[in-house]
Amino acid sequence: MSADVPSARKTFAxxxxxxxxxxxxxxxxxxxxxxxxxxxxxxxxxxxxxxNLFANYWFVIILGIGVTFLLITGNFDMSVGGVVAMTxxxxxxxxxxxxxxxxxxxxxxxxxxxxxxxxxxxxALGIGAINAFFIARLRVPSIIVTLGTxxxxxxxxxxxxxxxxxxTSLPDVFGVVGNTFIxxxxxxxxxxxxxxxxxxxxxxxKKTVAGRRTYLIGANAVAxxxxxxxxxxxxxxxxxxxxxxxxITGILxxxxxxxxxxxxxxxxxxxxxxxxxLGGVSIAGGFGSVLGMFVGxxxxxxxxxxxxxxxxxxxxxxxxxGIVTFxxxxxxxxxxxxxxx
Amino acid sequence: xSQTENVLEIRDLVKDFxxxxxxxxVSFDIKRNTIHCLVGENGAGKSTLIKILTGxxxxxxxxxxxxxxxxTPHSPKEAKQKGISTLFQELNxxxxxxxAENLTLGMEDTxxxxxxxxxxxxxxxxxxxxLEPSIHxxxxxxxLSVARKQIVEIAKAVxxxxxxxxxxxxxxxxxxxxxxxxxxxxxxxxxxxxxxxYISHRLDEIFELGDFVTVMRDGRHxxxxxxxxxxxxxELIHMMIGKTVFEQYxxxxxxxxxxxxxxxxxxxxxxxxISFDVHEGEIVGFYGLVGAGKTELARAIYGADAHEGExxxxxxxxxxxxxxxIEAGIALVPEERRSQGLFTILTIRGNVPVMNMKxxxxxxxxxxxxxxxxxxQYIDKLRIATSSTEKEASKLSGGNQQKVVFSKCLFADAxxxxxxxxxxxxxxxxxxxxxxxxxxLSEEGKSIMIFSSELHEIMNICDTIYLLFDGHLKSSxxxxxxxxxEKILHIVTGGEVTGGDLTGAETT
Numbered sequence: 001m002s003a004d005v006p007s008a009r010k011t012f013a014x015x016x017x018x019x020x021x022x023x024x025x026x027x028x029x030x031x032x033x034x035x036x037x038x039x040x041x042x043x044x045x046x047x048x049x050x051x052n053l054f055a056n057y058w059f060v061i062i063l064g065i066g067v068t069f070l071l072i073t074g075n076f077d078m079s080v081g082g083v084v085a086m087t088x089x090x091x092x093x094x095x096x097x098x099x100x101x102x103x104x105x106x107x108x109x110x111x112x113x114x115x116x117x118x119x120x121x122x123x124a125l126g127i128g129a130i131n132a133f134f135i136a137r138l139r140v141p142s143i144i145v146t147l148g149t150x151x152x153x154x155x156x157x158x159x160x161x162x163x164x165x166x167x168t169s170l171p172d173v174f175g176v177v178g179n180t181f182i183x184x185x186x187x188x189x190x191x192x193x194x195x196x197x198x199x200x201x202x203x204x205x206k207k208t209v210a211g212r213r214t215y216l217i218g219a220n221a222v223a224x225x226x227x228x229x230x231x232x233x234x235x236x237x238x239x240x241x242x243x244x245x246x247x248i249t250g251i252l253x254x255x256x257x258x259x260x261x262x263x264x265x266x267x268x269x270x271x272x273x274x275x276x277x278l279g280g281v282s283i284a285g286g287f288g289s290v291l292g293m294f295v296g297x298x299x300x301x302x303x304x305x306x307x308x309x310x311x312x313x314x315x316x317x318x319x320x321x322g323i324v325t326f327x328x329x330x331x332x333x334x335x336x337x338x339x340x341x
Numbered sequence: 342x343s344q345t346e347n348v349l350e351i352r353d354l355v356k357d358f359x360x361x362x363x364x365x366x367v368s369f370d371i372k373r374n375t376i377h378c379l380v381g382e383n384g385a386g387k388s389t390l391i392k393i394l395t396g397x398x399x400x401x402x403x404x405x406x407x408x409x410x411x412x413t414p415h416s417p418k419e420a421k422q423k424g425i426s427t428l429f430q431e432l433n434x435x436x437x438x439x440x441a442e443n444l445t446l447g448m449e450d451t452x453x454x455x456x457x458x459x460x461x462x463x464x465x466x467x468x469x470x471x472l473e474p475s476i477h478x479x480x481x482x483x484x485l486s487v488a489r490k491q492i493v494e495i496a497k498a499v500x501x502x503x504x505x506x507x508x509x510x511x512x513x514x515x516x517x518x519x520x521x522x523x524x525x526x527x528x529x530x531x532x533x534x535x536x537x538x539y540i541s542h543r544l545d546e547i548f549e550l551g552d553f554v555t556v557m558r559d560g561r562h563x564x565x566x567x568x569x570x571x572x573x574x575x576e577l578i579h580m581m582i583g584k585t586v587f588e589q590y591x592x593x594x595x596x597x598x599x600x601x602x603x604x605x606x607x608x609x610x611x612x613x614x615i616s617f618d619v620h621e622g623e624i625v626g627f628y629g630l631v632g633a634g635k636t637e638l639a640r641a642i643y644g645a646d647a648h649e650g651e652x653x654x655x656x657x658x659x660x661x662x663x664x665x666x667i668e669a670g671i672a673l674v675p676e677e678r679r680s681q682g683l684f685t686i687l688t689i690r691g692n693v694p695v696m697n698m699k700x701x702x703x704x705x706x707x708x709x710x711x712x713x714x715x716x717x718q719y720i721d722k723l724r725i726a727t728s729s730t731e732k733e734a735s736k737l738s739g740g741n742q743q744k745v746v747f748s749k750c751l752f753a754d755a756x757x758x759x760x761x762x763x764x765x766x767x768x769x770x771x772x773x774x775x776x777x778x779x780x781x782l783s784e785e786g787k788s789i790m791i792f793s794s795e796l797h798e799i800m801n802i803c804d805t806i807y808l809l810f811d812g813h814l815k816s817s818x819x820x821x822x823x824x825x826x827e828k829i830l831h832i833v834t835g836g837e838v839t840g841g842d843l844t845g846a847e848t849t
Contacts, residue, residue: 229662
């Protein structure tokens with residue numbers, strides 16, 4: 001029988017968990033895509049371009065962290081895009097000078113920068129708390145609740161900006177954090193923050209009891225409760241963290257442009273979801289990883305930027321993302337089934 | 342239809358999985374219009390054999406002859422068309438439809454995509470009426486009990502002219518009264534030109550129901566013979582496992598120990614004013630039929646369901662939530678292994694330590710080597726059959742899955758273990774291992790509560806037995822003295838309790 005003398009390749013694959021297998025598989029997909037892009041797109045292989053792949057996607061990756069953890073528990077967070085816009089707009093509004101102009105959109109509360117940022121983040125946590133209350137306490141399906149808070153958060157951003165943006169009478173300090181570069185490079189501090197957050201999330205996921213709980217809830221919420229996991233409390237915590245991460249993203253983006261836009265981060269909740277799924281996170285819960293999500297983000301970055309490099313009209317971006325998502329997820333299913341069979 | 346004597350002939354059937362030969366050169370015949378029982382421990386190859394017969398999985402080699410013709414189903418649908426229907430444990434009925442709609446589901450007569458009323462429905466309803474007149478075709482299936490849903494499925498199989506109906510543990514989830522009715526129907530199927538292949542772990546059923554029995558062990562066919570030629574249970578068990586494991590309860594030396602758990606006037610939607618004590622090192626059994634409130638009692642004590650009344654554990658009032666119960670020293674092995682006890686998509690390592698993560702972590706960080714060591718320790722201790730700690734729990738057999746759930750609870754360092762149907766659906770060998778573990782724990786001074794609908798199991802290991810009926814605690818008995826099976830069955834089926842039976846629980 002073949003099982004008595006397994007080939008070397010077989011033992012290598014069999015020794016991995018499904019999760020590691022998928023991550024390695026998606027890295028393989030990424031390498032192939034990258035090689036193809038290098039063949040067709042001029043200068044795609046340049047270091048600067050590779051750096052840009054990371055640098056231009058930092059915000060979606062930060063959002064993806066919270067979305068991935070929640071997806072692993074079997075829940076959605078569709079509110080993150082709205083929270084980014086709301087937090088950015090609020091931070092600007094709190095920080096703008098008080099009664100300095102005839103133009104209503106130029107007047108704010110005149111709070112000091114630190115206080116403005118802190119208050120805006122409290123606003124983000126408020127959205128997280130609404131999510132937590134309805135999902136963890138009242139057990140309303142997360143997709144419904146977070147679609148609701150997505151619209152509430154964006155609605156607040158629109159009311160505060162009257163559907164446009166606030167960008168005047170801001171102190172200089174407001175634009176610092178989003179426009180500081182790591183010395184000697186063209187990499188923004190925000191990218192560094194993203195990398196630190198991803199590393200921290202990876203550690204939490206793999207090494208901590210909280211990480212284990214996340215998987216237990218996703219694998220079987222009933223058994224988790226009967227095994228002593230405080231399911232509601234853990235979900236509430238994750239929704240708060242996800243909202244906080246979205247809030248931080250909102251502050252960083254508002255700082256980068258020195259403006260609060262009501263339409264900022266439109267559709268980012270879907271991008272965050274897509275990169276998590278591309279990275280092999282199961283929509284049914286209990287399976288996936290932050291590292292996979294990160295790989296998923298780079299895959300999406302390679303595809304969209306190579307499309308731009310090939311002078312494909314930006315109108316095609318959505319269609320292209322859709323096709324890539326389909327293909328990648330089909331490939332994953334195929335690879336996992338092969339492995340099982 | 343050709344009327345050969347054997348409805349099914351299995352010849353030299355083999356099924357190989359990547360690491361194991363699940364069915365190993367199996368040959369036997371099944372005679373027409375008989376009830377043919379299939380027994381064997383979990384992992385003996387019964388399920389694989391059934392999967393091949395129903396077209397759910399292809400065979401590796403061998404031959405199957407159905408009605409004198411070679412039979413190679415490629416899908417369950419094809420198997421059904423050729424005459425083999427299956428009654429799985431997870432029933433195939435649609436709750437939101439009526440009985441009549443369920444009967445014709447997938448076989449509706451249509452014109453331009455619209456449903457038509459035809460004689461077919463009437464014919465099917467007739468078949469069902471002949472089996473069980475009390476089920477009305479207009480009833481919603483969701484309003485039927487599990488047993489009655491089974492009857493709907495059986496009627497559907499009979500009406501679609503199946504030659505063979507395979508029944509996989511049909512009595513696992515239904516009450517004793519309903520079992521009697523099911524048996525009557527199964528026996529009546531012989532006259533309707535139907536052969537039944539009957540799989541069950543409850544050996545008494547084989548003797549009551551079977552015409553023939555086939556025993557499998559380790560993928561091999563051990564023997565097929567008329568049930569009348571088998572002497573008794575222990576002979577059958579002997580064939581199944583190759584050694585005798587029948588154990589008998591030996592009364593313990595009674596030492597008056599302190600009560601560790603005191604339950605007073607516990608009530609909720611299902612329970613009525615229940616009071617009792619559990620002492621240190623005592624094994625307490627709760628026996629009752631399905632629906633008597635055993636699971637509800639376990640869940641109420643554990644804090645998983647709302648309740649009124651007073652529960653004191655180690656002289657302190659027990660707060661009502663599972664995490665608090667675990668902290669206080671109580672662990673529950675839940676009724677439904679796969680949906681309530683086990684994280685099937687996680688590894689054994691992902692399952693074993695979850696009820697006591699503090700023990701393998703520091704400052705919130707998990708100690709990975711400790712985690713593996715602990716898992717390996719329980720794999721060895723409970724003899725879980727696996728190649729490594731990293732095996733997915735879903736890939737283990739039922740008995741080994743239950744051992745993983747046990748490991749979880751043992752690792753919680755509980756002083757009181759509550760076991761809800763601890764041996765349901767697992768094989769005889771694993772059962773006796775689990776009884777061994779329970780006895781050992783009791784000797785170590787742990788208290789154990791067993792909630793079971795198998796009297797045999799309760800009588801085997803419990804020191805004190807409480808009888809439940811319809812949410813009421815009816816009677817308390819000490820095992821080893823004045824145990825009368827007939828009387829017990831009388832009480833748990835709703836009979837009057839005569840005499841001062843409630844001696845063990847001094848209600849306050």
